[in-house]
Amino acid sequence: MGNSLFSTLNNKARKFKKSSSSKSKDHHYTRPNEQQQLQYYLPNNVKDTDIMVINHFLSRYLFQSIFSAPIQDKLSREDYKILDVGCGPGTWLLELATVNKSPKYYGIDLFPIYPSEIKPDNVEFRQGDVLKGLPYSDNTFDYVHQGNMLSVFTFEEWHSVIQELIRVCKPGGYIEFTEPELATNTGPILTRFYDALIILSESRNVKIRISKDIIKILELSSSVKNVDYKISTVSLGTKRGGNAGQAYMEVHDGYFLNDPMPETMCKFMGLSQEDYKNLFDDAKNEVENGVGPDCDIYRIWCQKAE
């Protein structure tokens, strides 16, 4: 993208930030829950829950496992404790608990969209905000997992969230992240959406391509060792990506088309909701007609120093 277009978008982001923050001061049109949901771009309605479930199974297929840290031989221990932060509907934990019945499983999320009654006895969910501190003592868990939070935290918050995950992990225990990266080899139409998303996110201090920074933060931390990662790549769309690419397209659709993303993006891109949806269809046609970008999914893990 040319520099002048980039600076026009940046100026737009500054104006957008200004007008949206003054709006929230002047108008009391959002209930507290909605306000909280606007802190990040993936709300927790049924459609989004479906997307999280598709994403979970896609990640399992791509990596042939739902975790990559070397913990397999520990999963038969009854004293093994596993925590999933931002657990959403609990899909990741519930699958692990179904296959490995011995450990104790804990899930925490800002919103209680996890099952409250129909779940195995050794799985416990609770509501909580990792940014306010996890409600667990230091050195509680053997393995701490967190996935798909790329648009949730600001860059500064990532530092404190990582510290918090390390705090609750036992020395010698593992901490693991799964995060997708926004592709770079996109065609011109999809690039418009990605550029708008990147600049809008930056206006909230959110760095959308966060995986390499997670690796850097961990490598610089003296509290952890053995930082490692794996990348699995899926081509967006059926033409190059086959069934996996189609599943990723559904996740991608959900990200850009489920509320409240279209409203925010439309305002920023200067499009009506209808034009936004039509342009997104054009972007999908562009993908299916040959410019299917490669999307990297990162699994990053490390061990808490003893």
Ligand SMILES: C[S@@+](CC[C@H](N)C(=O)[O-])C[C@H]1O[C@@H](n2cnc3c(N)ncnc32)[C@H](O)[C@@H]1O
């Ligand atoms: C994109 S979803 C990912 C859910 C799940 N980890 C997955 O991979 O399917 C992000 C989740 O993070 C939760 N979340 C957002 N901010 C949070 C916070 N500050 N503390 C705990 N959970 C949070 C959201 O409610 C949502 O369920």
